[in-house]
Amino acid sequence: LNKSKSIVQRLNEYLEMVDNAPYIVLMGDVGTGKSTILEKLTGEKGRSSAAFESFTRETSTFLVPDGSLIIADTPGSNTLKEKIEQNVCIAAAINFKPVSKLFIVVKAENRIDTVIDNVRKYADRLLDFPMDAVAVLVTHMDLVTWRKETFLKLIDQEIGICEVVCSGKHTLPDHLLKDILFLCTTEFNLNIDNENFFQVFKIHSNHRKILKCTSDEVNRFTEMKNEFNKTKKQYSYKDIVDLTFEFQAYMTEEIVKAQKRISE
DSSP, X not given: OHHHHHXXXXXXXXXXXXXXXXXXXEEEOTTSSHHHHHHHHHOOOSOOOOSSSOSOOSOEEEEOTTSSOEEEEOOOTTOTTOOHHHHHXXXXXXXXXXXXXXXXXXXXXXXXXXXXXXXXXXXXXXXXXXXXXXXXXXXXXXXXXXXXXXXXXXXXXXXXXXXXXXXXXXXXXXXXXXXXXXXXXXXXXXXXXXXXXXXXXXXXXXXXXXXXXXXXXXXXXXXHHHHHHHHGGGSOHHHHXXXXXXXXXXXHHHHHHHHHHHHO
């Protein structure tokens, strides 16, 4: 009996730690290495791809093995077959729960100015968010000669972002996780709604039906999330854990349905 209590206690402690774990969202162009970063941190295999076309089709959320970090891996926003539903997935990831850090993922290039320009096109879209919520994660650092310190100084001067994590082929998962967690000291209640959706994703279309449909879907998901947050307060911690998993599964199904509605 004591052994069973000990197991339950450890399980409850783990679930509580997961519930309080920092939540980050990876956002960036196709081929920058978002999914590779995820594989390195979680041990998940088969998500990265050398293909030019985006491999990540929808937002997926993962937990690192020790439960200390939750990661949302989002679709690349410049995919060959770009459709509005991919941006809806990114919006859903940002709205899912308070965000500890929104990482703009960029690939290291020989010309450091090119990397700064790639960061800028995302940073300019996120002006409605606190800049402290935004950081940069530079991948493929083993392919360039410039160092993190040089980039950090320039990105601060040019854009005002002062938090950077770097990763290369030989970066150890534990070191990468430590660097990310070091920046995750605050939670931000970010929100993408019908007012700022098109600014964030820079969608230009004269098709009013598509714009209205997308706005309606964003509002609907926001209402469902708010209603769930109100309802779960009535339940015990254990029940909340079960309800959260059920709600995630339900929302995944609803996102698929919304994608089909928007694409029609």
